[in-house]
Amino acid sequence: MTLDPALVKAFAPTGTLRASINLGNPILANRDPVSGQPFGVSIDLAQAFAGHLGTPLELVVFDTAGQSVEAVSDEHADFGFFAVDPKRGEKIAFTAPYVLIEGFYLVRDDSPIRTNAQVDDARNRVAVGKGSAYDLFLTRELKATEIVRAPSSPTVVQTFLEQNLEVAAGVKQQLEADAAKAGGLRLLDERFMVIRQAMGVPKSRGEQAAALLRAFVEAMKRSGWVADALARHGIQGASVASLE
CATH class of the missing domain: 3.40.190.10 (Periplasmic binding protein-like II)
Structure with missing residues (x-):
């Protein structure tokens, strides 16, 4: 044509x-x-x-x-x-x-957080990639949780660990790969959004x-x-x- x-x-x-x-x-x-x-x-x-x-x-x-x-x-x-x-x-x-890509939360193995609903709590801080779809979505959706913006999506878990944050949010596959390298981390059981x-x-x-x-x-x-x-x-x- x-x-x-x-x-x-x-x-x-x-x-x-x-x-x-x-x-x-x-x-x-x-x-x-x-x-x-x-x-x-x-x-x-x-x-x-x-x-x-x-x-x-x-x-x-x-x-x-x-x-x-x-x-x-x-x-x-x-x-x-x-x-x-x-x-x-x-x-x-x-x-x-x-x-369509799934977004998930990641926490430490010993975290008391078991469900997505427990993330939005003033005691929690969530790492996201600055300017990512997760950043935009969670900025609108989370009312109590503090959002900590990592320089990029691939550095979310690094930021989460270095700053001893409670939650990391991002692409499921990226989080799974980073969790496997770091150890002692787990994803929550359900996605919080679909990209x-x-x-x-x-x-x-x-x-x-x-x-x-x-x-x-x-x-x-x-x-x-x-x-x-x-x-x-x-x-x-x-x-x-x-x-x-």
């Missing part, structure tokens, strides 16, 4: 499509320890979308979700991969989600651009491409979102 050149230019005004990549979510993006190059489902999707538009691709890589969101909001990148959140939606037009991971474009690029990105995501889900990408990268605990 030949796309309207004006629509392609709306997405890539510099001639190169700039994708904002967040390495703070290890389910979707990581950096190869040998080559240093980013890889993962987000990168594969970015490459596929650039191919759809017929443009060169540039990866603009960040360590945190907050930085990645800011790059797209400020149009230093042309699109990105984010958890859907109303605050972020002020400047970014989101697609429907393509992947609706979507693609997004600055609202200033126009409704036609947003509609094109939404249609692309639906096509990738419908064709089985997203499921194949999760399997190809060995991702466990994330599921393909339903079609809109």
